[in-house]
Amino acid sequence: MLAVFGHLNPDTDAITAALVYARLLTRQGVDAQAFRLGELNFETAFVLREAGVDAPPLLPELPAGAAVALVDHNESAQSAPNLAELNVTRVVDHHKLGDLSTAQPAYLRFEPVGCTGTILLKLHREAGLTVEPLDARLMLSAVLSDTLHFRSPTTTQEDRDAVAFLAPVAGIEDVEAYALAMFAAKSDLGDTPAEALLRMDYKVFPFGDVVAPQAWGIGVIETTNPAYVFGRQAELLAAMDQVKAQDGLAGVLLSVVDILNETNRTLVLSATEGRVLSEAFGVTVDGPVADLGGRISRKKQIVPTLEGYFAPQG
Numbered sequence: 001m002l003a004v005f006g007h008l009n010p011d012t013d014a015i016t017a018a019l020v021y022a023r024l025l026t027r028q029g030v031d032a033q034a035f036r037l038g039e040l041n042f043e044t045a046f047v048l049r050e051a052g053v054d055a056p057p058l059l060p061e062l063p064a065g066a067a068v069a070l071v072d073h074n075e076s077a078q079s080a081p082n083l084a085e086l087n088v089t090r091v092v093d094h095h096k097l098g099d100l101s102t103a104q105p106a107y108l109r110f111e112p113v114g115c116t117g118t119i120l121l122k123l124h125r126e127a128g129l130t131v132e133p134l135d136a137r138l139m140l141s142a143v144l145s146d147t148l149h150f151r152s153p154t155t156t157q158e159d160r161d162a163v164a165f166l167a168p169v170a171g172i173e174d175v176e177a178y179a180l181a182m183f184a185a186k187s188d189l190g191d192t193p194a195e196a197l198l199r200m201d202y203k204v205f206p207f208g209d210v211v212a213p214q215a216w217g218i219g220v221i222e223t224t225n226p227a228y229v230f231g232r233q234a235e236l237l238a239a240m241d242q243v244k245a246q247d248g249l250a251g252v253l254l255s256v257v258d259i260l261n262e263t264n265r266t267l268v269l270s271a272t273e274g275r276v277l278s279e280a281f282g283v284t285v286d287g288p289v290a291d292l293g294g295r296i297s298r299k300k301q302i303v304p305t306l307e308g309y310f311a312p313q314g
């Protein structure tokens with residue numbers, strides 16, 4: 001059995017890509033099953049509920065050598081804890097290549113598009129398989145989620161074309177209304193504990209080099225209601241401080257992305273984070289919130305800038 005899973009702290013793309021790719025592989029004669037590496041966020045729970053689909057089970061600890069397919073990620077820091085011992089046979093992803101290595105020749109499909117779902121639609125076409133309505137709905141939801149309905153600079157024409165193709169197959173007439181309902185579900189955070197909010201869409205990135213490595217944790221809260229998040233600013237800063245110490249990180253950032261206004265205001269934990277943000281992004285940091293303007297994509301606008309900033313000189 002091939003275990004198919006997306007990244008830790010899964011988002012809608014990580015969960016739906018695992019479900020859709022496992023179904024696609026099964027139709028192609030591969031014994032594949034979808035798993036997840038964490039709890040669903042509120043948006044993903046909404047998407048699966050609307051689709052009438054159960055969440056994939058949590059990935060059990062797999063024995064060394066077990067065959068796995070990675071979707072929507074490739075870096076070990078974002079994957080199963082014992083990834084190094086597993087046999088990665090397939091990767092379908094739209095992130096930068098990280099520290100991936102494979103024991104044997106593998107099927108690797110990377111494309112610089114806005115969403116894994118967009119690549120999965122191509123895989124259906126290349127295999128000559130029709131797209132089932134359920135799969136169409138899941139892929140469509142992932143593209144809307146990852147691109148913030150085309151607001152993100154990660155959006156490509158292929159993502160737009162994918163949504164235009166998938167919406168009628170999925171039976172979704174009003175894509176705008178569906179996207180807004182997804183974002184409303186994602187923003188309805190209730191009394192979620194501060195650390196859970198920080199870790200909901202959170203990734204650890206290794207910056208620097210072997211001589212001076214430093215791991216940074218970068219969380220993002222995409223919301224239509226930033227006032228709610230800033231109302232919990234003190235709690236969030238306390239959670240960031242605790243996670244930084246607990247996980248031995250050099251820095252922790254939490255970006256609050258206002259989906260509808262396309263802005264990023266990032267919580268500044270200490271002078272360390274403040275200095276890095278001001279030097280890397282050329283912004284004035286005064287107090288616990290840094291205005292990063294329209295930089296709403298961690299993947300395309302935050303991480304590459306920080307990688308450049310921490311890269312060894314010369």
Ligand SMILES: [Mn+2]
Nearest residue numbers: 013072116146
């Ligand atoms: Mn994705």
